Every structure is written in C-alpha cells, then in structure tokens.
Amino acid sequence: MAQDERAISEGGRDQPGDATGDFRHRFVRPHDGVGLSIGDSEASVFWTEFLRSLVKRGLKGVKLVVSDAHEGLKAAIQKVLNGSTWQRCRVHTTRNLLARVPKAQQSRLAALLREAFAAPNAEKAHAAWRAVADAAGVSHPKLLGAMDEAENDVLAYMNFPAAHRAPPHSFLRAVLQARAS
Secondary structure (H helix, E strand, C coil): HHHHHHCCCCCCEEECCCCCCCCCCCCCCCCCEECCHHHCCCCCCHHHHHHHHHHCCCCCCCCCEECCHHHHHHHHHHHHHHHCCEEHHHHHHHHHHHCCCCHHHHHHHHHHHHHHHCCCCCHHHHHHHHHHHHHCCCCHHHHHHHHHHHHHHHHHHHCCCCHHHHCCCHHHHHHHHHHHH
C-alpha cells in the first residue's frame, strides 16, 4: 500500500455559524494539508464542493473520515470520497453520551468508554461497548438508545490495522517533535 493511500482524514465543526473548515488530513508520514472554506450551512452541496476542492489539490486514497454526524457531510463523503469509511467523532459521541447521565456518574462512564476505545481489536471493543450499554441501559434507557445508535459508527476505526488507530494527538505530537529536532 502506498504512503498516500494510508491517509486518514478528519473533519467537522462544533457550532452552527462557525467557519467550516476544521477539515484536516493526516498521513502516516509527516505531511501538511489543510483546507478552509466558509459556508452558511452544513448542507451536502457545501461539503461536496469543499471535498472536491481537496481532491483537486491532491487528496487521494482516503480510507477513514472522522467527523460529527452531520448528514450533509456524510453524504458528501460518500459522493466524493467513495470507498472511504466514515466514523463518528469519539469526542463528540462521548460528550453526547455523558450528557445523558447524572454528573456524579459521568467520570465512571467516561472511563468505561475509554476502555472500549482502547481495546486491542474490534471484537473486544464491541464487547466492552455492549457491556457498558447493557449495564447502563437498565437505569438510563436514553443512554442505551444513544449507545446502540452510535456503536458501529464510533468504533469504525477498529476495522483498520492497529497502526492506523493511533489517536490524532499522538500523530501530531510525533510530527511536531520531528520538526523541532
């Protein structure tokens, strides 16, 4: 597999009305690449144009795209980055799930979710996720529903080789250290 084909892209944004452009791609080797575009909505039309501009600038071989669950972005990813896998952002998913339990239980739930995310393979990640969802679902049915809905999307990265599962901050730290030396 060529270096370019091991690209992992991330994207999304937090607040309506923000400049859309928090779309980064990272490569197994150090490589810079950022796109920024301002749009007035998160509609598929905007995201399709944005992704096409990245492809035009040389983005290729994208295997995994991590973003918020914006329907317009997901549709554009399917259309422009055909063959790539979409993953729901772990951070946003975790925040959404934590909001469904009392504050006193949030740190425990966060720790259990981190265990699922850190599992060594997809089978163990799904088993850990299901254990949390099933145990919590007894007293928090809304949490169970949200975990059921998010499971396959948020654990999509587990279907990739372990070398591709390094958290983005680990990659960024390695790139910055390489450039500093």
